[in-house]
Amino acid sequence: MFGADVHAYLRAAAGDRAVRSGPFMIRFDEHDDALAFNYAIPDDDAAPTADEIAALIAEFRGRARTPRLEYVPQAAPKVEGALSAAGFTVEGRYPLLVCPPDEVVDTPVDIRVELVTDDAALWQAARVMNEAFEAPEATEHDVARFRRVLDGGGLVAVALDGAEAVGAGQLGRPHRGVAEVAGIAVRASHRRRGIAGAVTALLTRGGTAAGITTPFLTPGDDGAARVYARVGYRKVGEALHIVLH
Template sequence: MDVVRADVLDRLERFYDAVPRDAARAEEYGPLVLFVRDGDGWPFYARPRRDATEPPSLADVTAVRARQRELGLPEAFEWVHEVTPDLLAVARSAGLSVLEAPLMVLDPANLPDPATLSDVPVRVLDPAAPGFPADVAVRRAVAAVGFANGGTTRGDAGPADRDAAIARLDVAALEEEAVRIGDGRRISVLAEAPEQGALASGMAMRVDDVAEIAGVATLPAARRRGLGAAVTATLAHRLRAAGTDLVFLSAGSEEIARVYLRVGFRRVGTACIAEPAAVLV
């Protein structure tokens, strides 16, 4: 592994470890750490400890899964394969399904103008705007519909499904996102058409000079219009303008990764997400 790539992966490890710590307590199980949220909100995951000297064993994974079940948490693990390569085989031997997602970082020199990617404008959510709480709910509703209908293929789900999804959203998660946007740790955006409203959305989480773009989703009825690329480029531009030095994301598939290549991202590794086979689809 070259020095530059090793430095990037080390910075990503610091980011992954830092993100949950202001909202969760850390429980250590050998070389694994389980982040347990105090109170309501989106549950976190287990991942390798940054200071671990040995790779996680089957017994370590089994112990964490037992604790997750005890707490009523998803049995979820996340790691970067190039940093902890032995965990892939261990997770599979434990009966977990592993998504191997392309891990990509932004090359700022290749970041396009969002206006060249789609004819639908993208708006950054403003916490001072009167409609801000509703905007946050719409952002998450678009993501809920988009991820429930994965991939890039067009489908029937559209604005009506988005509006119906709002009533099913986790209120604590909405409140947390609003707080994070207000204090600058998160940026959320909506791609909106005049008559149909929000068709795509995305967000970014920031810790110091590193940020992850996540939750980029498009309503199936609005796909193949460049909306995901425009949302991603808008977030990347805003992050760079705020002084973010390293911008990265994980693509859900090789097909989705091709969208991000258009926006100036290049692959540096593989982000692994493991869950029980009956859960991961």
């Protein structure tokens, strides 16, 4: 089941600072309280009790974080009902898409799109992503996060209009050939020019050298899904984001 592979990847991506709470592994970012950087992943086939969910909530509250999970419900079908009973509400259900690197469809664009590793370019990528996702101004912690991705075998890409970065994205640190394409961002001034697709295609194909055979992503809306479909991504399941406000 591919959902189990995604769960294994998410647990590995949580790193050595991950916190175990009953049948959940929690990823916390001590520098950033954004929902996208703080979430739990259930064990496969978990059937959490009310006490285990209460303990999970306490772990988040104790760190001034919002209790939240990102997972594949097909791999843990009993979890959603237990969370709903505890007051969690669905933030979103997103298609889970995959694309083998050798099936990528390139998107021609009139600007340069490239993989980057130097700090100056990583700062550019962080600024583009934070601006596009209406996050606070980029900091050194955003760059350090990219550096950990690169150190673990992942990739970061930027799209450049002259010297100005106008698009960016990343491919996470691989785990058993699986990695997530994430943070695909384009500045408002350059949207609808194929840049998101070009960044996605470059990251997807580039993962081959890192041993990534199964890149996946979860588009946030139908428009993004259409962009990824044109690159070659197809639906294989569903991802659930669920939160307790």
